[in-house]
Structure formats: C-alpha cells, structure tokens
Amino acid sequence: xxxxxxxxxxxxxxxxxxxxxxxxxxxxxxxxxxxxxxxxxxxxxxxxxxxxxxxxxxxxxxxxxxxxxxxxxxxxxxxxxxxxxxxxxxxxxxxxxxxxxxxxxxxxxxxxxxxxxxxxxxxxxxxxxxxxxxxxxxxxxx
Numbered sequence: 001x002x003x004x005x006x007x008x009x010x011x012x013x014x015x016x017x018x019x020x021x022x023x024x025x026x027x028x029x030x031x032x033x034x035x036x037x038x039x040x041x042x043x044x045x046x047x048x049x050x051x052x053x054x055x056x057x058x059x060x061x062x063x064x065x066x067x068x069x070x071x072x073x074x075x076x077x078x079x080x081x082x083x084x085x086x087x088x089x090x091x092x093x094x095x096x097x098x099x100x101x102x103x104x105x106x107x108x109x110x111x112x113x114x115x116x117x118x119x120x121x122x123x124x125x126x127x128x129x130x131x132x133x134x135x136x137x138x139x140x141x142x
Contacts, residue, residue, distance in 0.1 A: 031070075031072050031073050031074060031075065032073075032074055032075075032096055033074070033075045033076070033077065034074065034075070034076045034077075034093075034131075034133070034135060035076075035077065035078070035079070035080055035081035035084065035133075036076040036077065036078060036081060036084070036131075036132075036133055037078065037081060037082065037083050037084040037085060037132070037133060038078060038082070038083070039057070039059070039060055039061065039062065039063050039076065039077075039078060041132050042063050042076040042131075042132075043057075043063055044116075045116075045118075045131050045132055046063070046065050046074065046076065046131070047063075047065060048116065049112060049113055049115075049116035049118055050109070050112075050113070050137075051067075051108075051109060051112055052065035052066060052067055052073070052074065053065060053066055053067065053069075055070075055071060055072050056072065058077075060078070061077060061078060061079070062075060062076065062077035062078070062079070063075065063076045063077070074096075084133065085133070086132065086133055086134040087133050087134050087135070088134075089134075093135060094136070095128075095136040095137065095138055096135060096136070096137045096138070097137075097138050097139075097140070098137060098138070098139040098140075099139075099140060099141070099142035100139055100140070100141060100142060101141075101142055102141070103141065106126075106127065106139060106140070106141060109127065109139055110122060110127050110139075113127070113129055125140060125141075126138050126139060126140035127139050127140075
C-alpha cells in the first residue's frame with residue numbers, strides 16, 4: 001500500500017518526489033504522522049477498522065502501523081494533542097491517500113469500514129472517509 005498526503009499548504013517532499021511532482025500532485029511519501037486525541041481510539045480506527053497492522057506502540061503515547069511489513073506507513077501520537085477532539089478545517093493536512101493494489105482489497109476495506117460504522121463516500125473509483133479527528137482519507141487503486 002502506498003500512502004501519500006495532499007496538503008492545503010506547503011508540501012515537504014523528498015528530493016526524489018520533488019523531482020517528479022507537479023503543483024497538483026499529492027506527495028508520495030513513506031509515512032505520515034498524525035496528532036490524535038488518544039491512542040486507543042486511533043488503534044480502533046486505524047488497526048481494527050482500516051486494517052493496518054501494529055508495528056510498534058508506546059502505550060498511551062504513540063502507535064505505529066503499516067501494511068505489508070513496512071516499519072510504519074502511519075503513526076499517531078498524543079505528544080501535542082492528548083484529549084483533542086475533531087479538528088476544525090484549517091490550513092495544513094488536506095487528505096491522506098491510500099493506494100490499494102486491487103479491487104478486491106478496496107472492496108474489503110469499504111465493507112470493513114461500514115461494518116465498523118464509518119461513513120464512506122464511494123464514487124465507484126475511490127472511497128473517502130474521515131478518522132475520529134476529521135482527517136480525510138481516500139482509498140483508491142494504485
């Protein structure tokens with residue numbers, strides 16, 4: 001699974017990503033870190049509902065998750081956000097994009113999210129949803 005992030009503001013790209021990026025591109029990155037209100041809720045969403053595997057955790061402080069055995073594609077922590085609720089729309093993170101390898105995986109993800117009570121917008125090409133802190137995620141075929 002490829003994880004990328006689309007930002008409303010300035011992007012931080014690796015040199016390789018910057019070489020191939022145009023102004024409208026989402027930046028393909030190895031991983032993204034999110035500030036969350038609590039780790040238990042992050043685990044319930046990102047591991048149980050979304051289907052990532054836990055690769056490391058710091059109980060009550062941080063969670064690191066991946067797909068396919070990578071050290072971590074995403075991390076969530078409470079270091080500057082303990083107890084935070086849903087964020088208001090603002091400059092910064094626009095969307096996290098998840099690239100799945102096949103239609104079966106996208107269908108299974110959509111079903112798993114719905115089974116966990118996550119509202120999903122499905123336009124036939126991608127599914128879009130938000131995490132408990134109003135971070136938008138979009139899953140589509142790679």
